[in-house]
Amino acid sequence: MENYYETLHVPVFCELSEIKTGYQFLIKKLHPDKNIPNTTDFKQNRENEKYFHQVQTAWKILSDKQLKKDYDTLLKRTKLENELLVNEEISLSDMDIITDDAKDMEYIYPCRCGTEYILDKKYLEMDLTNIILTCETCSLHIKVVMKQES
Numbered sequence: 001m002e003n004y005y006e007t008l009h010v011p012v013f014c015e016l017s018e019i020k021t022g023y024q025f026l027i028k029k030l031h032p033d034k035n036i037p038n039t040t041d042f043k044q045n046r047e048n049e050k051y052f053h054q055v056q057t058a059w060k061i062l063s064d065k066q067l068k069k070d071y072d073t074l075l076k077r078t079k080l081e082n083e084l085l086v087n088e089e090i091s092l093s094d095m096d097i098i099t100d101d102a103k104d105m106e107y108i109y110p111c112r113c114g115t116e117y118i119l120d121k122k123y124l125e126m127d128l129t130n131i132i133l134t135c136e137t138c139s140l141h142i143k144v145v146m147k148q149e150s
């Protein structure tokens with residue numbers, strides 16, 4: 001499903017001024033009063049009308065400061081979840097510990113591509129419930145459960 005920014009043909013998360021410009025352009029083009037219906041093409045007329053309403057809805061949300069903020073938050077979360085498709089979920093105990101004399105301790109886990117996911121020791125100190133690791137070679141993701149929920 002397209003988001004409200006796409007409906008208005010403006011960049012995602014853009015400012016109100018840009019949203020307004022996009023809206024005004026479309027509304028001028030689509031407004032039923034100005035847009036003489038093409039009586040020979042009913043399907044096209046219906047689609048124009050439907051799009052006109054979508055544009056109105058998008059504008060209603062994005063022109064309201066609080067609604068826009070809520071919508072942006074929701075959109076960001078959805079986007080993040082879609083982009084970070086977690087390939088596998090493991091627990092910290094599934095990882096191998098490597099220690100390199102002078103260097104810090106690291107946790108590693110093999111990736112399908114042949115290299116490995118690396119979990120730096122610093123994350124252990126952050127008291128995280130879980131963490132998403134990205135393979136630097138192939139950009140797959142795994143989720144490491146740091147703490148078992150009790």
Ligand SMILES: [Zn+2]
Nearest residue numbers: 111113135138
């Ligand atoms: Zn990989």
